[in-house]
Amino acid sequence: MRFKMKIYRIPAETKAILFDIDSTLYTNAFYAHEQVDVQLRYFAKIKGWSYDEAKSKIDAYRQNWAKEHGGAKTSFGNTLTAFGISIEESVRWREKLIDPAEYLEHDAKLVETMEALSQKFRIAAVTNNPMIPAKKTLEVLGVINFFDEIIALDTCFVSKPHKLPYERAAQSLALAFEQCLSVGDRYDIDLAVPLEMGMGGIQVSGVKDVYTLPEILTHAN
Ligand SMILES: [Mg+2]
Numbered sequence: 001m002r003f004k005m006k007i008y009r010i011p012a013e014t015k016a017i018l019f020d021i022d023s024t025l026y027t028n029a030f031y032a033h034e035q036v037d038v039q040l041r042y043f044a045k046i047k048g049w050s051y052d053e054a055k056s057k058i059d060a061y062r063q064n065w066a067k068e069h070g071g072a073k074t075s076f077g078n079t080l081t082a083f084g085i086s087i088e089e090s091v092r093w094r095e096k097l098i099d100p101a102e103y104l105e106h107d108a109k110l111v112e113t114m115e116a117l118s119q120k121f122r123i124a125a126v127t128n129n130p131m132i133p134a135k136k137t138l139e140v141l142g143v144i145n146f147f148d149e150i151i152a153l154d155t156c157f158v159s160k161p162h163k164l165p166y167e168r169a170a171q172s173l174a175l176a177f178e179q180c181l182s183v184g185d186r187y188d189i190d191l192a193v194p195l196e197m198g199m200g201g202i203q204v205s206g207v208k209d210v211y212t213l214p215e216i217l218t219h220a221n
Contacts, residue, residue: 126151
């Protein structure tokens with residue numbers, strides 16, 4: 001079943017769009033999976049566990065976490081902290097293990113989209129990737145120059161769905177929460193908290209939906 005874009009709320013006073021990066025500004029299932037999997041392989045190696053052993057421990061933790069939190073999901077980074085891997089440490093792993101340029105390429109249509117959106121809105125990124133891979137991703141896609149702010153995992157050292165990265169984004173842009181619109185592919189990670197804070201929210205199924213935002217936001221405002 002193909003998931004369709006879902007508009008939760010578009011604030012009348014929208015001044016900025018806060019984009020999730022991975023699986024939002026590009027759609028590449030292999031790379032999205034590989035980003036987590038490469039860390040999982042490394043995690044297994046340093047723990048001296050087999051890959052399957054490490055994976056089943058991580059999966060069990062996340063399933064249990066979801067059960068205790070009404071079905072909500074937690075991030076991979078947060079899960080690692082439960083196994084004694086600090087956010088600082090997983091940031092270093094990701095910088096070392098992940099090279100977006102190996103998987104992604106320039107996206108002319110996304111450049112065009114950002115050009116249109118940046119006429120009307122300030123553009124920021126709120127990502128659970130560290131700053132270095134986040135910037136590399138935006139560079140490879142060709143859109144980094146449109147971003148006024150990037151709030152990465154190593155900006156606040158807590159990962160979404162914590163509200164701190166969103167607070168920091170609004171603060172950096174000198175905007176009220178009600179003037180921000182969060183756009184991302186995962187409801188629990190990218191939308192639930194911003195919506196609760198009073199921001200707008202649009203869930204996309206991938207970059208194809210992002211291409212339609214100039215049209216949607218022109219009509220909404
Ligand atoms: Mg994402």
